[in-house]
Amino acid sequence: xxxxxxxxxxxxxxxxxxxxxxxxxxxxxxxxxxxxxxxxxxxxxxxxxxxxxxxxxxxxxxxxxxxxxxxxxxxxxxxxxxxxxxxxxxxxxxxxxxxxxxxxxxxxxxxxxxxxxxxxxxxxxxxxxxxxxxxxxxxxxxxxxxxxxxxxxxxxxxxxxxxxxxxxxxxxxxxxxxxxxxxxxxxxxxxxxxxxxxxxxxxxxxxxxxxxxxxxxxxxxxxxxxxxxxxxxxxxxxxxxxxxxxxxxxxxxxxxxxxxxxxxxxxxxxxxxxxxxxxxxxxxxxxxxxxxxxxxxxxxxxxxxxxxxxxxxxxxxxxxxxxxxxxxxxxxxxxxxxxxxxxxxxxxxxxxxxxxxxxxxxxxxxxxxxxxxxxxxxxxxxxxxxxxxxxxxxxxxxxxxxxxxxxxxxxxxxxxxxxxxxxxxxxxxxxxxxxxxxxxxxxxxxxxxxxxxxxxxxxxxxxxxxxxxxxxxxxxx
Amino acid sequence: xxxxxxxxxxxxxxxxxxxxxxxxxxxxxxxxxxxxxxxxxxxxxxxxxxxxxxxxxxxxxxxxxxxxxxxxxxxxxxxxxxxxxxxxxxxxxxxxxxxxxxxxxxxxxxxxxxxxxxxxxxxxxxxxxxxxxxxxxxxxxxxxxxxxxxxxxxxxxxxxxxxxxxxxxxxxxxxxxxxxxxxxxxxxxxxxxxxxxxxxxxxxxxxxxxxxxxxxxxxxxxxxxxxxxxxxxxxxxxxxxxxxxxxxxxxxxxxxxxxxxxxxxxxxxxxxxxxxxxxxxxxxxxxxxxxxxxxxxxxxxxxxxxxxxxxxxxxxxxxxxxxxxxxxxxxxxxxxxxxxxxxxxxxxxx
Numbered sequence: 076x077x078x079x080x081x082x083x084x085x086x087x088x089x090x091x092x093x094x095x096x097x098x099x100x101x102x103x104x105x106x107x108x109x110x111x112x113x114x115x116x117x118x119x120x121x122x123x124x125x126x127x128x129x130x131x132x133x134x135x136x137x138x139x140x141x142x143x144x145x146x147x148x149x150x151x152x153x154x155x156x157x158x159x160x161x162x163x164x165x166x167x168x169x170x171x172x173x174x175x176x177x178x179x180x181x182x183x184x185x186x187x188x189x190x191x192x193x194x195x196x197x198x199x200x201x202x203x204x205x206x207x208x209x210x211x212x213x214x215x216x217x218x219x220x221x222x223x224x225x226x227x228x229x230x231x232x233x234x235x236x237x238x239x240x241x242x243x244x245x246x247x248x249x250x251x252x253x254x255x256x257x258x259x260x261x262x263x264x265x266x267x268x269x270x271x272x273x274x275x276x277x278x279x280x281x282x283x284x285x286x287x288x289x290x291x292x293x294x295x296x297x298x299x300x301x302x303x304x305x306x307x308x309x310x311x312x313x314x315x316x317x318x319x320x321x322x323x324x325x326x327x328x329x330x331x332x333x334x335x336x337x338x339x340x341x342x343x344x345x346x347x348x349x350x351x352x353x354x355x356x357x358x359x360x361x362x363x364x365x366x367x368x369x370x371x372x373x374x375x376x377x378x379x380x381x382x383x384x385x386x387x388x389x390x391x392x393x394x395x396x397x398x399x400x401x402x403x404x405x406x407x408x409x410x411x412x413x414x415x416x417x418x419x420x421x422x423x424x425x426x427x428x429x430x431x432x433x434x435x436x437x438x439x440x441x442x443x444x445x446x447x448x449x450x451x452x453x454x455x456x457x458x459x460x461x462x463x464x465x466x467x468x469x470x471x472x473x474x475x476x477x478x479x480x481x482x483x484x485x486x487x488x489x490x491x492x493x494x495x496x497x498x499x500x501x502x503x504x505x506x507x508x509x510x511x512x513x514x515x516x517x518x519x520x521x522x523x524x525x526x527x528x529x530x531x532x533x534x535x536x537x538x539x540x541x542x543x544x545x546x547x548x549x550x551x552x
Numbered sequence: 553x554x555x556x557x558x559x560x561x562x563x564x565x566x567x568x569x570x571x572x573x574x575x576x577x578x579x580x581x582x583x584x585x586x587x588x589x590x591x592x593x594x595x596x597x598x599x600x601x602x603x604x605x606x607x608x609x610x611x612x613x614x615x616x617x618x619x620x621x622x623x624x625x626x627x628x629x630x631x632x633x634x635x636x637x638x639x640x641x642x643x644x645x646x647x648x649x650x651x652x653x654x655x656x657x658x659x660x661x662x663x664x665x666x667x668x669x670x671x672x673x674x675x676x677x678x679x680x681x682x683x684x685x686x687x688x689x690x691x692x693x694x695x696x697x698x699x700x701x702x703x704x705x706x707x708x709x710x711x712x713x714x715x716x717x718x719x720x721x722x723x724x725x726x727x728x729x730x731x732x733x734x735x736x737x738x739x740x741x742x743x744x745x746x747x748x749x750x751x752x753x754x755x756x757x758x759x760x761x762x763x764x765x766x767x768x769x770x771x772x773x774x775x776x777x778x779x780x781x782x783x784x785x786x787x788x789x790x791x792x793x794x795x796x797x798x799x800x801x802x803x804x805x806x807x808x809x810x811x812x813x814x815x816x817x818x819x820x821x822x823x824x825x826x827x828x829x830x831x832x833x834x835x836x837x838x839x840x841x842x843x844x845x846x847x848x849x850x851x852x853x854x855x856x857x858x859x860x861x862x863x864x865x866x867x868x869x870x871x872x873x874x875x876x877x878x879x880x881x882x883x884x885x886x887x888x889x890x891x892x893x894x895x896x897x898x899x900x901x902x
Contacts (some may be wrong), residue, residue, distance in 0.1 A: 347892045399857075403861050476722050481723075488858065512738065522727075
């Protein structure tokens with residue numbers, strides 16, 4: 076059977092077609108992920124709590140409202156890197172970063188915070204102020220911040236809030252409470268005590284005095300504008316970005332975990348990791364397994380016996396306990412995990428291939444090659460290996476999901492490489508913190524489904540290869 | 553009588569396997585410094601406790617230090633820490649081989665015994681209840697359905713089983729467990745999410761047993777769900793391969809009834825590998841399943857092993873458990889060798 080015929084036979088099967096298509100999708104997504112995620116994503120972002128500080132903890136995905144029926148407020152980050160409006164007058168420039176926000180008024184937000192990052196100035200320090208413009212036209216200046224002036228020995232340009240942005244929680248900031256109190260008094264004639272207002276800031280910012288129930292605050296639906304105004308005194312001064320966070324209880328596409336991490340990011344990053352683990356482990360296992368199997372089967376004698384005994388022992392020790400044992404003792408680096416995976420999974424292939432070689436060796440092709448004076452290595456390489464190649468490839472593909480599952484299992488026991496987030500680790504984290512018992516389905520179901528999809532893709536390809544590998548099945552069809 | 557020699561050779565090989573595994577274990581424990589680290593931790597823990605209790609009675613700091621140092625030396629000698637692992641660990645192995653499993657250093661049995669054999673005897677029935685039960689259920693279903701599918705290769709049912717088995721291969725068993733907990737324990741509130749008994753556990757007798765069964769349903773279901781597809785598929789493929797052999801065609805050509813062909817010419821030939829799988833599976837099932845036992849908080853052998861390795865590391869339990877697991881496997885293999893003599897006539901002629 077020529078290579079082209081094999082390919083046609085493979086693609087004639089539905090598993091082959093679906094598997095190939097799914098693999099193409101997985102590979103494309105992986106490439107995009109590798110291109111867009113920083114390589115130190117695990118250390119720098121995933122396990123860095125500061126990155127996720129603004130996110131709600133254990134929040135379901137935003138679309139879950141459709142199914143649960145309760146209208147939760149969507150968590151929103153509003154970010155502006157360019158000012159929407161610039162007013163220049165003599166010697167100073169006011170840049171307004173305007174972020175529109177349409178508030179559905181089902182539920183009040185948990186909090187409102189503002190972050191301003193990367194302020195650079197040359198002469199006088201800029202002043203920053205935060206405003207809210209509400210649907211009914213009322214406006215309040217919630218906070219005013221003077222950027223710290225030059226320190227001794229510091230020279231222009233001066234840089235502030237570069238590594239860590241200035242963050243103000245407007246729902247608890249005293250200045251914001253006072254500003255809002257004044258606005259309520261001016262606009263609605265409602266005199267609320269500061270201490271009372273502080274308790275309900277999240278409602279008050281997005282509401283007005285209720286008409287039906289006096290003394291309470293009703294939510295005000297409509298289009299808000301959240302504004303950061305930066306007053307700069309030099310044309311070269313700049314502000315990198317301003318960001319408002321409206322604290323909701325649902326988050327993004329896949330929700331968040333217990334530390335507020337965006338699960339969508341972790342899940343996407345996990346895909347290339349899983350593929351790399353699976354493919355590297357499978358290729359190395361196949362190289363070792365097939366090499367030893369063919370060698371032992373063809374050379375025979377003592378070499379064969381040693382290989383077989385060794386394979387027999389390794390093949391029969393249970394994989395997971397040993398992996399746990401070694402990884403716990405030696406350390407959980409990804410390359411070590413891969414090494415141990417390979418070290419304990421080659422024998423299956425060796426034993427299978429050896430028996431195949433024994434069959435092929437007694438065939439006439441080999442006999443005639445020997446008669447023609449071909450060397451042992453040439454026979455192994457030219458006559459034995461090609462006959463078994465399709466089988467070896469299908470075994471290789473079977474090994475990929477096995478490796479992915481083994482790594483996931485290991486990660487689930489808390490022995491994964493902590494610097495590289497994987498699906499197994501996300502699950503471990505969820506299980507350890509009780510996500511399963513609290514019913515945080517968005518945290519535990521997607522990683523598992525992704526593991527299954529990835530593994531099934533390879534299973535389907537292997538299934539599609541079956542008629543290529545096993546001619547008996549071709550007759551059946 | 554020519555049978556005794558090959559059997560003896562096999563038996564020797566298996567004993568060799570047993571020693572090889574233990575040797576490998578000891579070298580890993582010793583060469584990585586794990587063993588020394590563990591024992592040092594035990595010693596310093598005891599010294600710390602001692603310092604606390606002694607500082608109440610001995611006021612003089614010098615004398616206190618001296619007393620503690622003496623005690624520390626005693627401990628070091630007691631745990632043979634003054635010797636290198638090359639001398640220390642083989643002793644452990646030989647003791648274990650003599651079926652004396654020794655004392656655990658950190659782990660305890662449910663009623664507080666430190667003897668490893670007590671701990672193992674605590675856990676073994678739990679694991680058997682979970683793993684062996686599910687293996688038996690899986691095997692019964694597989695052996696009933698598999699051969700039937702083999703005669704209908706390519707049918708709808710056959711294809712369905714192939715796909716189901718492919719998906720099962722791709723499913724992490726533990727994740728299926730999580731999913732079942734989410735559905736049956738959290739959403740529907742039908743079954744307990746983990747543990748072996750309710751708190752407080754019902755009084756002895758039938759209610760207690762019923763409670764245990766109720767807790768075992770989800771884990772057993774998990775294990776069966778994941779393993780039954782591949783098992784059916786395996787039996788089906790084995791029987792199918794035999795069914796396509798020439799001797800079966802000959803039997804059919806002779807006009808033998810289907811049932812006879814199936815029983816005598818197909819199943820009889822396919823039996824050895826099936827029995828192999830079953831017996832090795834049974835022996836293996838006693839080692840427990842680390843992941844499933846973790847998910848369902850089930851105190852079995854797998855969990856014990858995991859605790860001994862990474863929870864509260866305990867060298868003597870690791871060595872003892874590895875020995876027990878390997879012994880189970882070796883014993884199962886030997887039983888197989890003997891069985892093969894009856895199952896596979898070809899063995900008698902080699």
